[in-house]
Amino acid sequence: MQNIETPYYLCDESLLENNLKILDDVQKRSGAKIIVALKGFAMFATFALVSKYLKGCSASGLYEAHLAKEEFLKYNSEAEVHTYSPAFKESEIEAIAKISSHIVFNSPNQLNKFLLKTKEINPKILVSLRINPEVSSSPKDIYNPCGLYSRLGTTLSNIDKESLNRIDGLNFHALCEQNVDALEEVLLAFERDFGIYFKNLKYINFGGGHHITKKGYDIDRLVCIIKDFSLKYQIDVYLEPGEAVGWETGYLVSSVLDVFENGMNVAILDTSAEAHMPDTLAMPYRAEVRGAGVSGEKKYTYRLGGNTCLAGDIMGDYSFDEPLKIGDTIIFEDQIHYTFVKNTTFNGIKLPSLVIKRLDGTVEIVKEFGYEAYKSRLS
Numbered sequence: 171m172q173n174i175e176t177p178y179y180l181c182d183e184s185l186l187e188n189n190l191k192i193l194d195d196v197q198k199r200s201g202a203k204i205i206v207a208l209k210g211f212a213m214f215a216t217f218a219l220v221s222k223y224l225k226g227c228s229a230s231g232l233y234e235a236h237l238a239k240e241e242f243l244k245y246n247s248e249a250e251v252h253t254y255s256p257a258f259k260e261s262e263i264e265a266i267a268k269i270s271s272h273i274v275f276n277s278p279n280q281l282n283k284f285l286l287k288t289k290e291i292n293p294k295i296l297v298s299l300r301i302n303p304e305v306s307s308s309p310k311d312i313y314n315p316c317g318l319y320s321r322l323g324t325t326l327s328n329i330d331k332e333s334l335n336r337i338d339g340l341n342f343h344a345l346c347e348q349n350v351d352a353l354e355e356v357l358l359a360f361e362r363d364f365g366i367y368f369k370n371l372k373y374i375n376f377g378g379g380h381h382i383t384k385k386g387y388d389i390d391r392l393v394c395i396i397k398d399f400s401l402k403y404q405i406d407v408y409l410e411p412g413e414a415v416g417w418e419t420g421y422l423v424s425s426v427l428d429v430f431e432n433g434m435n436v437a438i439l440d441t442s443a444e445a446h447m448p449d450t451l452a453m454p455y456r457a458e459v460r461g462a463g464v465s466g467e468k469k470y471t472y473r474l475g476g477n478t479c480l481a482g483d484i485m486g487d488y489s490f491d492e493p494l495k496i497g498d499t500i501i502f503e504d505q506i507h508y509t510f511v512k513n514t515t516f517n518g519i520k521l522p523s524l525v526i527k528r529l530d531g532t533v534e535i536v537k538e539f540g541y542e543a544y545k546s547r548l549s
């Protein structure tokens with residue numbers, strides 16, 4: 171990989187396949203169907219592989235649904251496209267209805283507005299309402315769909331019983347990077363408040379945020395819960411993880427551009443926390459650097475920062491066994507999910523290339539970005 175110009179994200183398909191096998195094991199043992207949430211992982215050059223295991227895509231609107239149709243259904247024409255938006259637009263609903271096998275409305279308002287039209291365009295489409303179960307132990311407000319005054323999903327008091335007779339399923343999404351105990355807590359409230367409506371439904375979608383592929387996730391318990399739920403209500407269960415698909419499947423490779431001292435050692439990299447690793451600032455969390463320790467753990471500590479003019483464009487303080495030199499490679503671990511689906515060209519910084527290490531070991535640069543990627547969005 172020495173000759174690939176930094177910065178680049180590298181997704182390793184053998185690691186991705188490990189995750190897909192874990193998810194497939196959940197499908198096989200529990201009977202649930204798992205679809206990938208494109209919001210978190212949408213590297214479609216891997217979809218030949220992903221579509222061997224997962225049953226389709228969860229799309230957050232027209233463009234993600236379109237991507238699912240173009241790039242996932244070509245490998246499996248039976249694959250499902252479940253499309254949800256906080257609010258659908260009049261101008262897009264026809265196209266969305268055509269592409270989607272399942273549509274999820276956020277409110278009774280939206281359902282009443284678009285249901286007839288949606289079914290007219292796609293008589294086979296299955297319709298769901300997103301519920302806000304009003305219980306979540308999501309670690310951060312920015313990622314808590316059940317927080318105060320949430321706009322995501324319908325609460326019990328906003329349920330209109332008429333619309334419940336017209337739908338095929340219910341969705342909830344209330345977790346973020348959580349284990350199965352958090353799901354159990356949500357399910358308890360969901361069943362308590364909405365269980366009486368399950369009778370005529372075909373499916374319940376448990377959303378995403380299940381950290382199934384993380385070490386320590388209690389997979390046996392998840393399987394057990396899904397099986398019990400399906401049996402009890404005679405209903406199909408879906409999961410739609412994004413993060414768990416791309417979890418620890420690759421990294422972001424950058425180079426040291428400059429090193430100096432200003433009260434502490436500072437290194438400037440040819441990447442950016444703000445533009446290329448946005449969740450590290452939004453969550454925030456500290457990305458691991460290969461071979462590095464926390465501040466002071468190893469002999470030489472540096473503050474690693476990005477190549478933009480934002481003062482806070484800082485990855486953090488890391489320590490190394492040897493002093494950093496200009497040209498050294500710095501590898502940020504686990505930078506495949508929620509990175510290039512949301513990176514930017516802020517400050518005119520070059521977008522990292524997209525690289526895939528295929529199952530047979532070959533390394534393929536699938537995309538490089540130049541000046542046009544920056545300019546094309548500005549005028």
Ligand SMILES: *Cc1c(COP(=O)(O)O)cnc(C)c1O
Nearest residue numbers: 207210343377378379411412413
């Ligand atoms: C974000 C989101 C997901 C995926 O969440 P992960 O945390 O990436 O698993 C699934 N469903 C909905 C409705 C979402 O908004």
